[in-house]
Amino acid sequence: EVQLLESGGGLVQPGGSLRLSCAASGFTFSPYAMSWVRQAPGKGLEWVSGISYSGGPTYYADSVKARFTISRDNSKNTLYLQMNSLRAEDTAVYYCVKPLGHCSGGVCPMTGLDNWGQGTLVTVSS
Amino acid sequence: SYELTQPPSVSVSPGQTARITCSGDILPKQYAYWYQQKPGQAPVLVIYKDSERPSGIPERFSGSSSGTTVTLSITGVQAEDEADYYCQSADSSGTSLVFGGGTKLTVL
Numbered sequence: 001e002v003q004l005l006e007s008g009g010g011l012v013q014p015g016g017s018l019r020l021s022c023a024a025s026g027f028t029f030s031p032y033a034m035s036w037v038r039q040a041p042g043k044g045l046e047w048v049s050g051i052s053y054s055g056g057p058t059y060y061a062d063s064v065k066a067r068f069t070i071s072r073d074n075s076k077n078t079l080y081l082q083m084n085s086l087r088a089e090d091t092a093v094y095y096c097v098k099p100l101g102h103c104s105g106g107v108c109p110m111t112g113l114d115n116w117g118q119g120t121l122v123t124v125s126s
Numbered sequence: 127s128y129e130l131t132q133p134p135s136v137s138v139s140p141g142q143t144a145r146i147t148c149s150g151d152i153l154p155k156q157y158a159y160w161y162q163q164k165p166g167q168a169p170v171l172v173i174y175k176d177s178e179r180p181s182g183i184p185e186r187f188s189g190s191s192s193g194t195t196v197t198l199s200i201t202g203v204q205a206e207d208e209a210d211y212y213c214q215s216a217d218s219s220g221t222s223l224v225f226g227g228g229t230k231l232t233v234l
C-alpha cells in the first residue's frame with residue numbers, strides 16, 4: 001500500500017522558515033516525479049512545486065518561486081520542501097503527492113495525482 | 127499562466143446525473159484530471175486522462191472532453207457523492223500543474 005507521510009508543519013512567524021518532509025513507502029520512490037500541493041483554509045487546491053525523479057529539474061508556482069525549494073533523497077525515500085520568507089498567505093495544508101505514471105524514456109509525468117498524503121498544516125502568523 | 131474555470135456549485139437529486147464542467151484554453155492540448163474531496167480528507171483521483179477511471183472508482187463516474195471544456199459526469203448520484211470536485215491539467219510542457227477553483231456538489 002502506497003503511503004505518503006508528511007511532517008514538519010507548525011506555527012511560524014511571517015518571514016520565518018520551515019522544512020517539510022514526506023516519507024514515502026509502499027512503492028519504488030526513485031522512478032517517480034513528485035509534487036507538493038497546498039490548500040488554504042476553506043479554499044481550493046494549489047500546486048506548489050514539482051521535482052523530477054533524479055532531483056532535477058525542479059518546478060515552482062509563481063507564488064512561491066525564489067522562496068521555496070523542493071528536493072528529494074532517493075536513498076531515504078523522502079521528499080522535502082524548504083520554505084523561506086513565509087507569508088500569511090502561505091498558511092495552508094501541504095500535501096505530498098505522487099503521480100500515476102513513473103518516469104520512462106525521458107518523459108517524467110507529474111500529473112494525474114493518484115496518491116496523496118494526509119497533509120501537514122503550516123500556519124504563518126505573528 | 128493557464129486557468130481552469132469551474133462552476134462554484136452544482137445541485138442534483140439522488141439518482142439523477144450530475145455534470146460538472148471545467149473550461150480552459152489548455153484543455154485541447156493537455157489531459158484533464160478530476161479529484162473528489164470530502165470534508166477533512168485528502169483529494170482522491172476519480173478520472174484521469176479526460177475519461178479513464180482508476181481502479182476502485184465506481185462506474186457511475188465518467189469523463190468527457192470537447193474542445194476547451196471537459197465534463198465530469200456522475201450517473202445515478204448517491205448521497206455519498208456529495209463533495210468538492212476539482213479539475214486539474216498542466217501547462218504545455220507538463221511541468222506546471224493547474225487546478226480549477228472547485229465545484230461543490232450538493233445532493234438534495
